[in-house]
Amino acid sequence: MKLGIIYRVLVAVILVSAVVLGASDWVARRVQQQALWIRVERNALLLSETIKNSTQRAMLLNEREMVHGIIEVIGRQETLQKIRVLNKEGKVIYSPDRELIGTTVDKHSEACDACHAGGNTASSEVPKGRRTREFVDATGIRQLGVINPIKNEPSCWQAACHVHDRNQSVLGVLDITVSLADVDREVAHSRRNTFILSSLAIVVLSLLLWAVFQRLVGHPVTELLAATNAVAAGNLDYRIPVRRNDELGDLAASFNEMTGRLADARNQVYQSNKLASLGRLAAGIAHEINNPLTGVLTYSSFLLKRAGDDEETRHDLETIVHETKRCRDIVRGLLDFARQVPPKKALLDVNEIMLRALGIIDNQLKVQNVVVTQELAGDLPRIQADPNQLQQVFINLLVNAADAFDDGEDRRIVVATARKNRDGKDMVEIKVTDTGKGIPEKNLTKIFEPFFSTKENKGTGLGLAVVWGIVSEHGGVITVESKVGHGTTFTVLLPLSVPMTSADASER
Numbered sequence: 001m002k003l004g005i006i007y008r009v010l011v012a013v014i015l016v017s018a019v020v021l022g023a024s025d026w027v028a029r030r031v032q033q034q035a036l037w038i039r040v041e042r043n044a045l046l047l048s049e050t051i052k053n054s055t056q057r058a059m060l061l062n063e064r065e066m067v068h069g070i071i072e073v074i075g076r077q078e079t080l081q082k083i084r085v086l087n088k089e090g091k092v093i094y095s096p097d098r099e100l101i102g103t104t105v106d107k108h109s110e111a112c113d114a115c116h117a118g119g120n121t122a123s124s125e126v127p128k129g130r131r132t133r134e135f136v137d138a139t140g141i142r143q144l145g146v147i148n149p150i151k152n153e154p155s156c157w158q159a160a161c162h163v164h165d166r167n168q169s170v171l172g173v174l175d176i177t178v179s180l181a182d183v184d185r186e187v188a189h190s191r192r193n194t195f196i197l198s199s200l201a202i203v204v205l206s207l208l209l210w211a212v213f214q215r216l217v218g219h220p221v222t223e224l225l226a227a228t229n230a231v232a233a234g235n236l237d238y239r240i241p242v243r244r245n246d247e248l249g250d251l252a253a254s255f256n257e258m259t260g261r262l263a264d265a266r267n268q269v270y271q272s273n274k275l276a277s278l279g280r281l282a283a284g285i286a287h288e289i290n291n292p293l294t295g296v297l298t299y300s301s302f303l304l305k306r307a308g309d310d311e312e313t314r315h316d317l318e319t320i321v322h323e324t325k326r327c328r329d330i331v332r333g334l335l336d337f338a339r340q341v342p343p344k345k346a347l348l349d350v351n352e353i354m355l356r357a358l359g360i361i362d363n364q365l366k367v368q369n370v371v372v373t374q375e376l377a378g379d380l381p382r383i384q385a386d387p388n389q390l391q392q393v394f395i396n397l398l399v400n401a402a403d404a405f406d407d408g409e410d411r412r413i414v415v416a417t418a419r420k421n422r423d424g425k426d427m428v429e430i431k432v433t434d435t436g437k438g439i440p441e442k443n444l445t446k447i448f449e450p451f452f453s454t455k456e457n458k459g460t461g462l463g464l465a466v467v468w469g470i471v472s473e474h475g476g477v478i479t480v481e482s483k484v485g486h487g488t489t490f491t492v493l494l495p496l497s498v499p500m501t502s503a504d505a506s507e508r
Contacts, residue, residue, distance in 0.1 A: 006210065006218045014206055021198045029194065033187060040144060041132050044178045048148040050074075051083065052174050055094075064094075072096045081143060082177035085150070093172070134180075142180040147173050220248040227255060236263035290331050297324040343386030343473055350417055350428050350494070351376045353387055357394035358415070361402070368411065370402050375416035383428055383496055389470045396463040397432040397490050404436030404488060411435070426496045427476070433489040439482040447480060 051074055058066035067085075075083045075096030085094035090105040133145045150172045223240050230238040236259050240252040304317040358365075358372060365372060398413065405411045414433040419426065439447065448468040471478045475495050482488035 005221065006213050009213060009217075010206055010210055013209055014202060017202050017205055018198075021201065025194050025198055029187075029191060032190065036183060036187065040178070040180070040183055044132065044144055044146045044176070045148075047080075047178070048146045048174060048176050051176065052148055052150065055085075067094055079179050079182065080176060081137075081179050082175070084175045085172060086175060087172045142184060144178045144180050146176050146178070148175075149173055217248070220244070220252065224251065224255065227259075231259055231262070236260075236266060289327075293324060293327055293331060297321065297328060300324060343389050343470070345384040345386055345474075347382050348385055348387050348390070349380070349382055350385075350390070350430060351380055353390050354394055354415060354417065354430070357391050357398060360391075361395060361398055364399070365402055365413075368402050368405070370405070370411045370413055373412065373414045375414060377416075377418045380417055380419060380428060381426075381496055383494055385474055385494060386470075390474075393467045393470050393492065394430070394432075396467050397492075400463065400490075401432055401434035401436070401488070404434045404438075406437050420493065422493060427493045428496065430492040430494070431489055433487060435487040438484040438486055439480070439488055440484055441482075444480060444482060448478075 051071070054074070055067050055070050058064075058070060071083055071085070071094050074080070082100075083094075083096055084092050084100060084105075086105055087093050092100045092103050092105065095101055131147055133147075135143055135145065137143050227238050227240050238259060239256050242249050242252045242256070244252075300317055300320040304314065304321060307314040307317055354374075354376065358374075398415075401413045402411075412435045414431070416429075416431045416433070418429045418431075420429040421427070448464050468478055471492055471494070477493050479491045479493075480488065481491070
């Protein structure tokens with residue numbers, strides 16, 4: 001089964017959370033157990049001191065029954081499992097359990113090891129760390145044992161009731177055993193509660209993280225996946241809404257830019273293929289009809305000269321000659337279109353080519369009362385391009401601009417050059433702007449298609465298609481901006497460094 005990125009992240013977070021919470025729980029439990037043990041040990045030691053102090057007076061008076069009574073009363077406490085008072089020989093002299101009285105404890109047992117460590121002579125001083133011992137009884141319950149030496153104090157060896165040797169340091173030992181069952185139950189309960197709380201915290205954290213990841217990562221990734229599937233299916237117009245200002249938002253914006261460039265590249269490839277196909281078709285058609293067309297024009301012109309004063313015949317022949325010449329111009333345009341050759345690039349000045357193109361159509365512009373304004377950059381770098389083809393591009397754009405005016409309009413054309421940076425590449429920008437009638441928005445996507453013209457019967461519809469082909473062959477791009485009633489701007493961008501084409505390579 002395929003796991004999504006959200007679930008993979010959640011599994012990783014759950015594992016990390018479990019490790020962190022488990023380690024924290026272990027440390028907390030260790031600290032809690034240590035603190036609990038210190039408290040239990042301190043209470044047991046305090047209880048031992050209490051029993052010893054409670055029986056001290058009765059022992060000095062040698063009131064054995066009173067001592068037995070005190071020990072029996074204290075021994076009724078639920079947690080106290082055993083109370084024994086041993087003399088120096090290890091014999092039990094007092095205990096709530098009457099069966100233990102008179103029994104002797106082995107000096108090598110764990111209860112006597114603290115006092116008799118390293119030998120059989122009891123020590124008067126038992127370190128605090130050795131006064132307690134932990135062990136498990138026969139029933140499997142943990143027990144805490146406390147030994148408390150009964151020292152031979154002056155009140156003992158000076159008493160008249162029973163005199164002890166003043167050189168004897170220890171008279172006996174008070175040994176009590178406290179059950180740790182309640183402590184173990186409390187620890188187990190705390191451990192169980194901690195485990196439940198930790199598990200609940202992991203579940204709640206996982207749900208919250210799932211909701212957050214689903215919103216912050218899951219939805220954008222799903223949108224991106226849907227977008228890639230749409231693009232893979234051929235829909236290059238698909239766009240992802242950019243709603244965020246972060247890496248995923250940048251990714252969506254980059255995706256949209258990528259699909260836009262792919263769409264442009266696809267259109268360019270489509271346009272190039274269409275131009276190539278139309279070029280081959282145009283060449284065939286032009287060659288087929290050129291000779292018959294020449295014959296029609298020759299004979300109609302000859303008949304026109306012999307028409308004499310017959311106005312009706314003359315008018316018909318003039319119409320034939322005019323339309324035949326128009327067909328000849330179309331055929332010539334088809335031949336020019338079909339004969340597009342790879343550019344012969346040389347290092348040239350774009351401004352110089354633009355001035356040459358303006359000089360060629362200067363008379364036509366003057367006849368049409370068109371004023372040209374030049375805004376040519378003085379520091380423009382030279383580029384590698386075919387001067388003849390580039391001049392053809394400029395002439396076509398200028399002629400189209402000159403034909404874009406209606407009667408009575410302000411007839412102005414602005415030509416401008418500049419150095420631009422596009423997508424990190426240095427390029428030369430050429431703009432041809434007119435103040436004419438403009439192009440309807442619905443036609444802007446069609447003007448570079450062969451045989452599409454906005455000049456009605458005045459044009460062949462091949463000029464801009466040829467321009468597009470030349471600019472593309474030079475590694476550049478051409479765009480158009482237009483608004484009806486406000487004019488049109490054609491922008492040509494040519495790279496400063498043009499990659500060598502396959503045609504160039506074959507020529508070399």
